[in-house]
Amino acid sequence: MTAMTPTLAFWSDDEPLECVSFLPETPNVVTFTFQAPSGALFRYKPGQFLTLELPVAGGPLHRTYTISSAPSRPTSLTITVKAQEGSLGTRWMLDNLRPGMRLKAIGPGGHFSHLNHPSPKYLFISAGSGITPMMSMTTAMYDAGRDPDIVFVNCARRPSEIIFRERLEHMASRITGIELAWVVEQTDRYHPWTGYRGQFNQLMLGLVAPDYLEREVFCCGPEPFMTAVREALAGLGFDMDRYHQESFNAPVGETGEVPDDVTLDEEARAQVEFLTSGAVVDCAETETLLGAARSAGLVIPSGCTFGVCGTCKVRKTEGTVHMVHNGGITEDEIAEGYVLACCSNPIGKVAIEA
Structure with missing residues (x-):
């Protein structure tokens, strides 16, 4: 047998x-x-x-x-x-x-993964807890058994606040191809520091990764930090199509913008029917589906509230919505009738499975 x-x-x-x-x-x-x-x-x-x-x-x-x-x-x-x-x-x-x-x-x-952007060389730049996706991607490449080509930059306030430092240094000691660069704003008392100190800038970029123009760049951290990294790379002529970032903070200058061909009228009324609970809510077109649900005392799970995480995904069975999202839903899901409640405005009568 x-x-x-x-x-x-x-x-x-x-x-x-x-x-x-x-x-x-x-x-x-x-x-x-x-x-x-x-x-x-x-x-x-x-x-x-x-x-x-x-x-x-x-x-x-x-x-x-x-x-x-x-x-x-x-x-x-x-x-x-x-x-x-x-x-x-x-x-x-x-x-x-x-x-x-x-x-x-x-x-x-989420789509923030090196698997979605294959490259022979990577540059990971993070600050604070933004190191977590970089840790996941680096560990996956380390476990694959082949020598990767990663320049790993992490910025922290002081050396004692570098998350995963020992684990990353251990991985870097076991294979070639993981180059680590720590950047701190200040040192710890009684602990000599020989790494980089100050704010991450174009000069540091050239020192830690002289071949940065050849690398796929992933960045994660506070919004001001990522803005500084983007500006540094763009100022050096980097191909920004090869730059990727992850953030659960509202994208500066994007959230709430409405395309020129769509006008939401504060005076226009809409109606949202929540099929699971049976509730019906009358609201303005400028209200989101999530806001309408909360006004009725209904709970739709939500995380970021501006269309990144996809937590508030619900299926629309009737009507039209205007949705301005930031990547938290795929085109296939939209084709199947799903919308993000946090960034979808009802137009007329709408029914959703919630």
Whole structure:
């Protein structure tokens, strides 16, 4: 008899994630490791993200986080989070999320992955917790067993705040092709620092990656940081078609813009029918589907609220909407009738499955 090969089961967001461990990385930064209670494996592209539903006081809160692990290690999945001043969801995770707890997750999603932009050479530039997708992509290439060609630049306030420093230095010590460059604003007391210091600029770019014009560039970090990187590259004649960035902050100068051929009338009325709940909401055309849902007391999961993460994706069964998104939905999904509730305005009568 021929032995049958067992069928591998892969996790989907119909199943919750179970926290199995947590590891403090740097001040206010923790890596949480999750597994599927069923034992299913994880399948995603390095650099993609998940949206977690966090049971904070006052109702569930949805927050989007990049996966910091790599799909080459599919038995678990890690999320590395940094609590910023005034953060609610991430602070809840640091204070309350412990092994044995389960969370609902939505995803994975996103197009920020080196697999979508194959190249013999990469330049990864990040700041702070923006290092997480770069860690995922670098780990995946390291696990592949071939020597990659990565120049990995990370900027932090001080050396003690560089996330994943030891793990990245270990990988770089085991193979050729991972060149690390740390840039800090200030040093730690009693710890000599021999790396770069100051703000990342064109001079540093030329020093860490003299062949930057030949590389595919991925950038992630605070919006002002990414703006500075974009301007530095553009000023040096870089082909910006080979520049890619990830951000869960509102894109400067893009969010809320309406094309010249579309005019939303504040006086025009629309009606949104929510088929699952049976609610019907009258609203202005300038209101979004997400806003209409909230006015009716309905909860549509949402993360970024400006069309990047795709968390608020719902299926439209009737009517017309005007949608201005920032990459959180694919053309195939749009063809199937899906829209993003956070950035879709109803025109006339609209029905959605929510």
